[in-house]
Amino acid sequence: MGITIYSVNPTNYFGRVIEIFKHESMGTVPIYITLNKPYIEIANVLRSHGFHPERVFFIDCISKQVLGHNAAAPPNCIFVDSPGSITAIGISATQAAKAAGGKKLIFIDSISTMLMYNDAAVVGSFCNFLLSRLRAMGVDTVVLVLESDFEKGVVKHIESLADEVKK
Amino acid sequence: MNIDPNASLLLVAVAIQIVAAYFSFVIFRFNRLSTNWLALTWGIMFIALGTTLSILAEYDTVPAFTRELLFTGQIAIPILASLLMAFGLWGMKKNFEYFEVVEKEATTKVRSLEVMVGSKGKKGKK
Numbered sequence: 068m069g070i071t072i073y074s075v076n077p078t079n080y081f082g083r084v085i086e087i088f089k090h091e092s093m094g095t096v097p098i099y100i101t102l103n104k105p106y107i108e109i110a111n112v113l114r115s116h117g118f119h120p121e122r123v124f125f126i127d128c129i130s131k132q133v134l135g136h137n138a139a140a141p142p143n144c145i146f147v148d149s150p151g152s153i154t155a156i157g158i159s160a161t162q163a164a165k166a167a168g169g170k171k172l173i174f175i176d177s178i179s180t181m182l183m184y185n186d187a188a189v190v191g192s193f194c195n196f197l198l199s200r201l202r203a204m205g206v207d208t209v210v211l212v213l214e215s216d217f218e219k220g221v222v223k224h225i226e227s228l229a230d231e232v233k234k
Numbered sequence: 235m236n237i238d239p240n241a242s243l244l245l246v247a248v249a250i251q252i253v254a255a256y257f258s259f260v261i262f263r264f265n266r267l268s269t270n271w272l273a274l275t276w277g278i279m280f281i282a283l284g285t286t287l288s289i290l291a292e293y294d295t296v297p298a299f300t301r302e303l304l305f306t307g308q309i310a311i312p313i314l315a316s317l318l319m320a321f322g323l324w325g326m327k328k329n330f331e332y333f334e335v336v337e338k339e340a341t342t343k344v345r346s347l348e349v350m351v352g353s354k355g356k357k358g359k360k
Contacts, residue, residue, distance in 0.1 A: 096348070124344050143347045145339050148332075155336045162340040168348055 068207040069230035070198055074214050075177070084211060085112055088174055091209050095172040098124045098163045102150040102180040105130040106141075124167070126159045128152070150184040153193045160197060164206045173201055177211035178225060187221040194225045244289045251282035258322075270325025277318030284311030 071091070075083050081104070088099070101109060106127040110120035125144040132149050140146045145163075147155045164171050181190050194210075201208050210229070216222050226232055255278040262271040287307030291300050 098344075122347075124347055126340075140339075142343060145336065145343060147336065154329075155333060158333055159336050159340040162337050163344045166341045166344040166348075 070202060070208045070210065070228060071231045071233060072210045072212060072226060072229045074217055074232065074234050075211050076214050080213075081112070084176055085109075085116060087209065087211070088113075089116065089118060091207075092123075092172050092174065095170045095207065096124070096167045097122070097172045097174055098126065098160065098167065099174045099176065100126040100128070100156060100160060101176050102128045102184075103176055105133060106144045124163055126156065126163065128156060150180055153181070153185060153189065157193060157197050161200055161204070164201060164204055171206045173206055173208045175208070175210045177213065178222065179211075179213040179216045182216065182219070182221065187219065191221040191224050194221075195228065198225070198228045238293070241289060241293060244285060244292075248282050248285050248289075251278055251285065255279045255282065268325050268329060271322055271329075273318045273325065274322025277315045277320075277322060280311050280315035280318065284308070284315060287311065 068091075073087050075087075088097070099106075099109065106125035107130075109125070110123075113120040113123070121143055123143065126147060127140065127144055128147045128150045130138060130140075131146045138146060145159050147159060150156075160173055164173060178190065178194065181193075185193075198208060198210075210225065212222055212225075214234075217226075255275050258275040258278055259272075262275060284307045287303050289307075290296060291303035291307055294300055296303060
């Protein structure tokens with residue numbers, strides 16, 4: 068599969084995200100990087116769709132901001148300080164991918180949110196590094212971007228790194 | 235014209251300090267992690283400024299302000315620069331400690347998850 072970018076319409080965004088996740092994560096060890104919703108919300112929705120969220124490893128970049136720095140993460144989740152902590156996101160993603168066995172999937176939800184917290188140049192160089200690293204490790208990656216952000220220069224650059232662009 | 239070798243060496247020191255400040259700024263831009271890191275750059279720049287003021291005082295270039303230049307260049311600025319450098323390095327240390335925690339937590343939790351998912355899978359088999 069390699070690297071796939073999904074252009075997502077903001078209308079019914081989360082419903083579409085869950086659809087994409089369920090489809091792409093089949094037969095893999097999924098590692099879900101969430102910059103939008105706390106892991107608990109995603110886990111509850113996955114459970115209601117008949118998916119076992121306990122089999123997913125979450126890198127949650129939003130709960131610490133909402134719940135505070137003393138919040139404890141469950142066994143299948145790691146809290147990153149904020150969507151602005153991209154170095155920590157990169158480290159946790161690559162380490163999780165390294166530690167997991169079998170076929171792995173990194174699911175990044177979403178680059179549009181990352182752009183709200185970081186400069187475009189920083190997001191561009193981060194994606195360049197992370198996607199190249201994951202490709203070299205043989206890890207499949209799904210990147211979500213809002214439709215409205217698709218014309219941005221940094222997203223065009225990320226598109227050039229991808230194997231497929233889907234809607 | 236005789237150039238005092240001490241003055242030349244001090245000017246070389248100032249040039250090296252400016253280069254060091256540039257490198258520390260490049261390191262900050264690499265990560266753009268925390269503006270705390272910029273304190274280190276400012277600290278090194280202030281050291282360069284302090285050295286320059288000391289040279290000016292040492293060679294009596296502004297006789298009316300020699301005492302003030304000496305005090306600023308050899309006491310006030312080094313204290314300020316030291317505080318800024320200590321603050322910047324403390325910020326870096328905190329960030330790197332956090333990275334180490336994140337790295338270990340990600341590795342440990344994914345491995346435990348695999349064991350847990352693997353054992354549930356085995357229990358489910360008939």
